Amino acid sequence: MSTTAPARLSHLISIEDLSAEQVSLILDTAESLREIAERPIKKVPTLRGRTVCNLFMEDSTRTRISFEVAAKRLSADVINFSAKGTSVSKGESFKDTALTLQAMGVDAIVVRSHSAGAPLQLTRWVDAAVLNAGDGWHQHPTQALLDLFTMRRRLGRLEGLRVAVVGDVLHSRVARSLTQALALVGAEVTICSPPTLAPPNVEVWPGRWTSNMDDALEDVDVLYLLRVQRERMHRAFFPTTREYARLWGVDQARLDRLKDGAIVMHPGPMNRGVEIAADVADAPNAVITDQVTNGIAVRMAALYLLLGGGQPDEDPGGDA
């Protein structure tokens, strides 16, 4: 085969570790895998005999289920290990948990942690492939990849797309991963947040920053809303949810100002009436449920590329 393959992935920790070629390999693989969801039997035997452990030190039902469905559609065995009600709550250290999973011979660990850097640390302790399912305020790479995948499917391209990412950028690993991924594929990013929720070093982030929502949504192809984490309110980042909705939320009037063909995205779970008005969430150009569906295909792609083989291959061709 004449096409040169991008470097083989061994873990998926951060968008920063990926090349543009690896990103497009993941998206192309997801495109091929998406069709499985439309079959009567939504399962292929590819990862039969492989074991994937969902290690969730922090609750995230949606992400965990998405990874679980992805692994099961590839016929992997799935173990769910959450911090609550397990050895972790009995005081077992993260390292001991990792070594236990290593000793059980799992092939991949999907890890969600409140500590930035935990997934990277895990790679030093285990032989399994590690997939970051969100670490602190740091990264959430599969979310960014499924968002790119959704944009590419809806809008037909990524390069040159104008994307506004709006909301609590300061505390958002989604925003960090997504803006890096968008920069990698040549999209144009505008970051919009309340001044109190802008990252301190926003000038090193890809794209421009503004606090003016109406300025941010000018001429965009994608309006990407981040979840307002209500717990932040107590720390007075903004006065009331009503004020947030008025200044940075998307209602019908703002939706109407988007250009034809523009889409609205949200990583979920949504706060209807805060960052997104209820009727906007259900509008035809809101692709939020597409993101959920596509998330499975993208996570299948990541698992396939990390686990679907032994040694890196030298000769992928050969006749049958």
Added chain:
Amino acid sequence: MPARAHTRLLEADDLRRAIRRIAHELVERNRGSSDLVVMGIRTRGVPLARRLAAALEDIEGTPVPWGELDVTLYRDDLSRRGPLPLGRTEFPCDIDGRTVVLVDDVLFSGRTIRAAMEATFEVGRPAAIRLAVLVDRGHRELPIRADHVGKNLPTTTAQTVRVLLEEIDGEDAVILEETSEVPA
């Protein structure tokens, strides 16, 4: 890379005639083409499937549905080879009760065909599966045989059969390459 001696075995006209003959055989055996679904196995089975479907339409006067099949997810050697790039799989219609004709360029170990049969059964229950290949080079590792063969080609395992197709390679030909080493 070892030096390779090339022998051209089939030219464009030979390929055209072989596909034409296979189309006639299929029509005769199935008494028409009405229940056929032609599925090309990626990569080079796909253009062959398109040509075979066109030849069937030419003979019988009605279009024959054709699609493409990527068997990577069903391979038995993924754990040795590493993750291969995936292609698209598209069945053109419901295959329940129809005769699926699998099309590939070279029949060798039979493992690709086993994977293709497994992939086919995951989307439905065909009345029958037939196999049409441009070249059968022998060395089967599984109890699989082709129903329709463009050319039987006795080979040694040190040889490689390369099928070139206009749509992918810019020309139609079948080439036998001698290798001094057995490929891994």
